[in-house]
Amino acid sequence: MNTVKIYDTTLRDGTQAEELNLTTQDKVRIALKLDELGVQYIEGGWPGSNPTDRQFFEEIQKHDFQNSIIAAFGSTYNPKGTPETDAIFQSLLESNARVLTIFGKTWDMHATLALGIGEQENVDLIHESIAYLKPHVDELFFDAEHFFDGFRNNKEFSLNCLAAAHEAGADVLVLCDTNGGSLPADVAEAIKAVRKRLPEAQIGIHTHNDSELAVANSLEAVRQGARHVQGTVNGYGERCGNANLCSIMPNLELKMGYSCIGADKLGKLTEVSHFISEIANLRPFLRQPFVGASAFAHKGGVHVSAVRKDSKTYEHIEPGLVGNRQRILLSDLSGRSNMLTKAEQFGHPLQKDDPRLDKLMKELKLRESMGFEYSVAEASFELMFHKIVSGQHLNYFKLLNFFVMDAKREEDAEPTSEATVMVEVGDQIEHTAATGMGPVNALDRALRKALERFYPSLNQVRLLDFKVRVMSGAVRDTGGTASFVRVLIESGDGFERWTTVGVSHNIIEASWQAVVDSINYKLFRDDQRAIGKA
């Protein structure tokens, strides 16, 4: 059988990540997106454990799902009572989920230490919990917590736990590397033993990334016969995270010959990954395999010229297969071939002998030698490109002057910052002032206040990140605070994100340049959208 079923637990195990906090509505939006992606199962939460999860199971019943089945998660019942007296256990049935996943202890030390019960009692607890629930649902999966640790410590006990779950009617025995400490060879050995003991059982795998091996362990489990893989989008999860489905699915589909969500839906992978990081309000990880912004980005000159000849030379897959795209980064290591690729992307293809190409290269080199860094600040580069290639200046306003004042009036007082800005738009002059938390913030606020009268869409813009770097290559005898400063600003408006750059001895001037580019780029893209070019 060549199909591997994907069980997403972003909404349950994923939310154990340090930075991840989702509302019920966030969880519903993510579930609907995962349905588009086509995963077979979506674990929605642990209904009895907290109000968000309980609400999720109520709310989710109002929605239709095309591809995915919603599963509820819970544990074996509390051994101090019966299934009927355990309210959290009962709430699994109240959730109305058609699929349940029940975890039980399969590490002897853990059963005795955490639950405080004997080995046989633990085996019986698993059997009874599953036998009680199974008749009420379509499918029931058993999460064998700490299975690999248990197997290392006491093979017989851990296998007895699985056998009990299997006999009680569990549809899949999901082997969990709960602490993320196993190596692929450990996974292979354990699964071989499980298949020998329970040749009829369906095997699943659930791994964590504490050894940076979660993906490898999941793939090894599939090689050994597992056909159910649990993981999360972007690998979100407690400690170092869960197995990253954004890497497991393309490896299975594109390299190992298995089918999970199908090649068609795999093309949505990058979009889904970004969507979920946006909802979670977490910065996407640039270097993330397959779906990251850097995953198919080329910086070195040697690589870039080879990639232009044949992308296979430095790309392990065609980026479009996972909905990602190739990016050619600009840097002083690189040459004219990068620029030609960029020109095409900007909708102004240039010939190799176009004199504007020389002009562009010259300007780029000059600015890079001053410390401008366009490989990150693509928006600033695009503005420069259009200025040189099409003579479009893309200046939506003219600065007449600004003043910024910071005052600290005694040793323990916070300083105050205030800025005044005078700008000209068309034949109108606006002169205004604002305070801020620091000089750059005051200046940014005063400028936007002055311009919003003319360009109301500027109120969509948010400054998402602000980075300052002193270039020590350029340090002068007067010391660090007088050296060249580079400011990178990342902005977003709900449609897209862009980064701009400024360089000066003066941090105020460098920030000013980056803020001005950010505003001009926003207005330029608005214009492009208006004429259907973006």
Place this chain on the structure above:
Amino acid sequence: MNTVKIYDTTLRDGTQAEELNLTTQDKVRIALKLDELGVQYIEGGWPGSNPTDRQFFEEIQKHDFQNSIIAAFGSTYNPKGTPETDAIFQSLLESNARVLTIFGKTWDMHATLALGIGEQENVDLIHESIAYLKPHVDELFFDAEHFFDGFRNNKEFSLNCLAAAHEAGADVLVLCDTNGGSLPADVAEAIKAVRKRLPEAQIGIHTHNDSELAVANSLEAVRQGARHVQGTVNGYGERCGNANLCSIMPNLELKMGYSCIGADKLGKLTEVSHFISEIANLRPFLRQPFVGASAFAHKGGVHVSAVRKDSKTYEHIEPGLVGNRQRILLSDLSGRSNMLTKAEQFGHPLQKDDPRLDKLMKELKLRESMGFEYSVAEASFELMFHKIVSGQHLNYFKLLNFFVMDAKREEDAEPTSEATVMVEVGDQIEHTAATGMGPVNALDRALRKALERFYPSLNQVRLLDFKVRVMSGAVRDTGGTASFVRVLIESGDGFERWTTVGVSHNIIEASWQAVVDSINYKLFRDDQRAIGKA
């Protein structure tokens, strides 16, 4: 043989990462830190390819290394000429590196496409390049570029390339998964074939993380007999990054029974990882295995209570083995033992039950929650320590007030910055002003001008580096320019270098705090030197 040699390429392949840009001085500082960690080899760069790398090889000769050997990287010579006519190739010898790593094509398609030469020509090129260089150096490693792709496509050709390198005297044949597309089973199969063909050859491995399998592939290579592993700290590198040494080394040492840097030095791993991300001015990855801030952080209530009973229940290794620590989120636990160690270092040993220890821990926690980062800014930490432990305030002056003014009077003019400072030393007041390139520089100059009258040694102080980081956890609705800002300043006076920190919403205030700490620390150390304590 149970020893695996670690070859770090953070300074070369790592700098191909999209966000990573290092100056020569940054590279030297990182190399010295890697030497402390004890990696066997440090690849410093490609001497002929750019000025930063050339300067690095000059500069690095002024330093002594205890554990690591510096290697230079380059390619086979340009086949359009001879080894003598290829200036970049010759610069390998001019670098004075005792170890060279030479890459050559081992994928048939790639040799013909990128170099435009025939198969036998490519084999000869490898042989001649290595035979030419080897007599001049202690060791020479051959990086077999795209080896696994080549092996898939044309086994005979790729093995012939290796055989040529081996015969020409290469000490290690480093099999490179340049595109990061291989699976562990591919790696195993290829290495088996190499060992069969060249049973005497030493095998190395160099992988990329495009399939999220770089660590797994490296470990599999070691299982198959490789004893030389290339990678980077934090997995920095082009596209999805290189194999992450911060995960490979602990897996080898703690789980697989190999020795690489030794258990002792492994305890420095977290510190080195953080040091390098600070130098690179890159945000550390919270969920990074072994060394990330979340790697041993526990959020779930079930986990936390189990972890408190016995940490093995949810931790795959003891965090201290890699210099990391357990964190119970939203709870109060931290490393008192670190503090005791520091106290000894500062010449004020404390007993475990000293009430000042609690006071210190409390203050540290408070300040860390505000964003102060003392692992880098030890000088600021030492000032805080003395203030609490010995009641020494170490304030050599009192600020009465300052004012900073930046003005930009027309669109193309540079802004001007001017600061006034009023300070009190003893019973004397000094009120002065200075201009500067930017507000921080103006303020710094005005302050030093005011104080030099009282403390002439301040004119020895140079501000060497100035770093600004916006802390995204603290971003407010007003956007990036209003979030918390951390400023790190590195100063030097010819005797030593020290780093201080400031945190505020306002970059002027944060800079001020760091500048004040820097000056106080300088005067404190002068006093210590005067009484023979430093």
